[in-house]
Amino acid sequence: MPRRRYLIAYDIADPRRLRHVCTLMEDHGRRLQYSVFVCDLSPAELAELEAAVTRTIDLTADSIVRIDLGDTTSPATITTIGSRRRFPPTGPQIV
Template identity: 70%
Template sequence: MARRRYLIAYDIADPQRLRRICTVMEDHGVRLQYSVFVCDLSLAERAELESNVTEIMNLAADSVVQIDLGPTASPAAIRTLGRPRTLPGAGPQIV
């Protein structure tokens, strides 16, 4: 099953919805910054994530941005300035 790396950022207006979205994101990826996650997802996992997030969001007030960084075997580079960040390792991971 092909996996792709996504950079996902969110802006959630309500603190209760924000906590719920954060929990969903923590289940699917690695926090890069406060509301930014890196997620290595199969097509089915991405669909599940989108469904879970959409159920929680207020579509008129909140936003979630997904940036496709490419296949996990060779994703686009992420560079950081300042304090280094831990990114998901390449290949399958057992959680």
């Protein structure tokens, strides 16, 4: 199954929920900025992450934004203004 690259950002009101969402994001992607992650995910991994996040957040107080950057073989161009950020390499990674 092809993997797609997503930019995922979050705004979580409660510190306990924030820590839990942050842990979920660290398990699925690489931090780009404080509350912004780049994730290369298969459809199953994306569904798993979204289900876990939905179970964790308060839908009336918190928000998650997911931006599809395209297939990992030819992801969207990302431009940085100011301090440059290191983007994760494409494809599977062994940790």
